[in-house]
Amino acid sequence: MATTTTLPAADYNHNDHHDHGHKETFITKYVFTQDHKMIAKQFLITGIIMAFIALFLSILFRLQLAWPEKDFPILEVFLGKWAEGGRIKPEFFLALVTIHGTIMVFFVLTAGLSGTFSNLLIPLQIGARDMAAPFMNMLSYWFFFVACVVMLASFFVESGPASAGWTIYPPLSALPTAISGSGTGMTLWLISIGIFIASQVMGGINYISTILNMRTKGMSLWRMPLTIWALLFTAILGLLSFPVLVSAVVLLFFDRSMGTSFYLSDIIVQGQILAHEGGSPILFEHLFWFLGHPEVYIVILPSFGIVSEVISINSRKPIFGYHAMVYSLLGISVLSFLVWGHHMFVTGMSPFLGGVFMITTLIIAVPSAVKVFNYIATIWRGNIRFTPAMVFSIGMVSFFISGGITGLFVGNAAIDIQVHDTYFIVAHFHLVMGSAAIFGMLAGVYHWYPKMFGRMMNNRLGYLHFWITFVGAYFVFIPMHFMGIDGVPRRYYAFTSFEFMEKWLSVNVFITWSAIIAGLAQVAFAWNFFHSMKHGKLATQNPWGANTLEWTTPIERIHGNWPGELPTVHRWPYDYSKPGHSEDFIPQTVPYSETMSSNLPHDFEGNPEAEKIQREWEAQQLVVDEESK
Amino acid sequence: MNTHPENNIEDPARASAFKAKRFALWLFIIASFMIFASLSSGFIVYTAGGIDKGIKIILPKAFITSTVVIIASSITVHMALLATRKGESMKRKILLALSVLLGLGFFASQFHAWQVLVEQGAFFINNNASQSFIYVFTGFHLVHIFAGIIVLLFAFFRPLNKYSLSQNVYNMELSAMFWHFLDILWIYIYVFLLLNQ
Numbered sequence A: 001m002a003t004t005t006t007l008p009a010a011d012y013n014h015n016d017h018h019d020h021g022h023k024e025t026f027i028t029k030y031v032f033t034q035d036h037k038m039i040a041k042q043f044l045i046t047g048i049i050m051a052f053i054a055l056f057l058s059i060l061f062r063l064q065l066a067w068p069e070k071d072f073p074i075l076e077v078f079l080g081k082w083a084e085g086g087r088i089k090p091e092f093f094l095a096l097v098t099i100h101g102t103i104m105v106f107f108v109l110t111a112g113l114s115g116t117f118s119n120l121l122i123p124l125q126i127g128a129r130d131m132a133a134p135f136m137n138m139l140s141y142w143f144f145f146v147a148c149v150v151m152l153a154s155f156f157v158e159s160g161p162a163s164a165g166w167t168i169y170p171p172l173s174a175l176p177t178a179i180s181g182s183g184t185g186m187t188l189w190l191i192s193i194g195i196f197i198a199s200q201v202m203g204g205i206n207y208i209s210t211i212l213n214m215r216t217k218g219m220s221l222w223r224m225p226l227t228i229w230a231l232l233f234t235a236i237l238g239l240l241s242f243p244v245l246v247s248a249v250v251l252l253f254f255d256r257s258m259g260t261s262f263y264l265s266d267i268i269v270q271g272q273i274l275a276h277e278g279g280s281p282i283l284f285e286h287l288f289w290f291l292g293h294p295e296v297y298i299v300i301l302p303s304f305g306i307v308s309e310v311i312s313i314n315s316r317k318p319i320f321g322y323h324a325m326v327y328s329l330l331g332i333s334v335l336s337f338l339v340w341g342h343h344m345f346v347t348g349m350s351p352f353l354g355g356v357f358m359i360t361t362l363i364i365a366v367p368s369a370v371k372v373f374n375y376i377a378t379i380w381r382g383n384i385r386f387t388p389a390m391v392f393s394i395g396m397v398s399f400f401i402s403g404g405i406t407g408l409f410v411g412n413a414a415i416d417i418q419v420h421d422t423y424f425i426v427a428h429f430h431l432v433m434g435s436a437a438i439f440g441m442l443a444g445v446y447h448w449y450p451k452m453f454g455r456m457m458n459n460r461l462g463y464l465h466f467w468i469t470f471v472g473a474y475f476v477f478i479p480m481h482f483m484g485i486d487g488v489p490r491r492y493y494a495f496t497s498f499e500f501m502e503k504w505l506s507v508n509v510f511i512t513w514s515a516i517i518a519g520l521a522q523v524a525f526a527w528n529f530f531h532s533m534k535h536g537k538l539a540t541q542n543p544w545g546a547n548t549l550e551w552t553t554p555i556e557r558i559h560g561n562w563p564g565e566l567p568t569v570h571r572w573p574y575d576y577s578k579p580g581h582s583e584d585f586i587p588q589t590v591p592y593s594e595t596m597s598s599n600l601p602h603d604f605e606g607n608p609e610a611e612k613i614q615r616e617w618e619a620q621q622l623v624v625d626e627e628s629k
Numbered sequence B: 001m002n003t004h005p006e007n008n009i010e011d012p013a014r015a016s017a018f019k020a021k022r023f024a025l026w027l028f029i030i031a032s033f034m035i036f037a038s039l040s041s042g043f044i045v046y047t048a049g050g051i052d053k054g055i056k057i058i059l060p061k062a063f064i065t066s067t068v069v070i071i072a073s074s075i076t077v078h079m080a081l082l083a084t085r086k087g088e089s090m091k092r093k094i095l096l097a098l099s100v101l102l103g104l105g106f107f108a109s110q111f112h113a114w115q116v117l118v119e120q121g122a123f124f125i126n127n128n129a130s131q132s133f134i135y136v137f138t139g140f141h142l143v144h145i146f147a148g149i150i151v152l153l154f155a156f157f158r159p160l161n162k163y164s165l166s167q168n169v170y171n172m173e174l175s176a177m178f179w180h181f182l183d184i185l186w187i188y189i190y191v192f193l194l195l196n197q
């Protein structure tokens, strides 16, 4: 209540659903809230919980991979029939891999990442009171929440969760008789993803229309922080690609439940010939990867944005090549729709088409490399402050380089045909997407925690978290490259069943221990995150000395963001360590007239009036200097 | 007419929020067009898979009826918008009711087309999935039409006197925009199917 009365201006942008003057109850404040900052926290906390669940699933299947012959009686206690005698069943192993991948890709790195930071940063950094449609924004979160619940519910159905891999290729996913997970579990998977897509589309529409319509005075497109650019492109990619997944999933649904033959043909299950005829599983792969490849960039772009911001702030230097950063985001976004075929080099694609996809795929490495070089150039000779957010950002760049390089390998059809569906691929995408994106997300959490909760996280725990996770992730994924080159396929249940794979068992033990230790390090993060909410050091208004608008809002995080008028923007967000200025940062709200000593000719964008004033001032300074001599 | 300042569309903050909503509708239209674009490319990829694939039948005449009906409904919706602008609420109501009826007529006509398809032996469950695609296209579109009819009903039952004229016009513009999209979408689908007949 207090917040609405002290903020007459805040009520303007609220949509019609907002009930003025009512007391905020627990329900309207924390549950069905329409405040973008609260929704951001809901996304973040749900994302973190889902991440822990998916992490736990991965530890379960890593146990199986490291010790395929050993019994773990404790597993039977909480997994029941899925781990009879303390050993995970093959069907359940596949379910674990599938749900781990699904949760991580869609629920953590898509919704958890862009949902959190789009909601938090878009209004705050462009100077808006809230999203364009706060009610739809709320729906977006609750759809996401329901999608999570439905996905997790599949662990409690008789036949178990979906088991066809996160890419749910038919025919395995289309035939309930093929594997137990393709029964009810698969149906729940499809429903969950359907709800999830609705959530993404609602969120995405909101993000785009807010960015393009509701920027404050002076916030021209070319003055937007790179986080906003990245979140804008992420939302556009999502809006164009998720509907394609709707088509793919609905056709799959028809094949499963109605007996159509879009994807199915010539199938014999247990000696019985099925009626499905004439379909093509390759069709599904086309539809899936037309979404799937943009999806991997939906995952990484928000991290790019966050890391650009964090690296620039903590190097106390302007981001190197701001325009190049934006154009490379654009280039990546456009190209990401033209490369899906690289996931299908071994589907009998004609060599010519394969060549086309190879070329587009390798071209996408160019804008990616531009970004990496710019990060490094920004850090180069900076006044680096190694805050936890900064070390996680540097970690993100490191992972992106390591994983991107193997991208170049597998982008070549000739090499990919050898390593497709091996651990080489697992290593590639866990470094370039998994680790890089999660590090970007963690950097964002450490960096904007004071903005979200008004308190600081503990730095020491942050460094501990960083080093164990960083080293752990490399220990887990580097060895997988060698397994892949040796031809070890992914998603195999027991290495002991194949002679050529048996020698890799010791490596698997090493990987599993690394994963367990890295997993335990996340407990340090969880503790830090939740404990600091109540007990962290109180934050100051602008703890990192940053230029962007969110740090001009009061620490109390009021509804409507700014008391009184919205801020006016006078400059780009990266005036760090500008020569001639007394401090090493100049917030976007400071007009040039207050920084005469540091203005440069190109700051005025060719405005002759302003240039004249500046020249006169400089001439006068000279006179003053002369006189004082 | 209500003169509460909150409802004054000329207020700049309100106007920008409205602009954002219209923009959001455009984005929604793009998203749902992507569904049909992907179905089209799916159809093309599938049909290129063999000479035994393809529609292979003459499309039902009912599709022509549907086309006429939906174009008529677009016209009545547009007239309802004009009536809203002039503040002729009775005329507006009648035109909207007519549009809803035409929308229902479109529904019926499409169902009839499905019956004709079944009689021709072009079943949904079919080893030539090109024919199944006809049902998928029209079915997805009907889902949209269903939503569109709900939008029109909302417009019909909107208590006009509770809002300012400019707000009512604005609201009706959005509803009309959505309905015209459904119209154009159907023409796209029909032409696409005809070209592949």
Ligand code: HEM
Pocket: A167, A296, A297, A299, A300, A342, A343, A361, A362, A364, A365, A368, A404, A405, A406, A407, A408, A410, A411, A412, A416, A419, A420, A421, A425, A428, A429, A432, A433, A434
């Ligand atoms: C340098 C640019 C990149 C190139 C040339 C590249 C190339 C490839 C190729 C050819 C594959 C298919 C391998 C196979 O299945 O046989 C692949 C898989 C994959 N890539 Fe990349 N990639 C690049 C960057 C990225 C980025 C930035 C991400 C995510 C942020 C990513 C995520 C993935 C994922 C998730 C898969 C595997 C999906 C699966 O089969 O489960 N890649 N990549």
Ligand SMILES: [Cu+2]
Pocket: A292, A293, A296, A339, A340, A342, A343
């Ligand atoms: Cu890809």
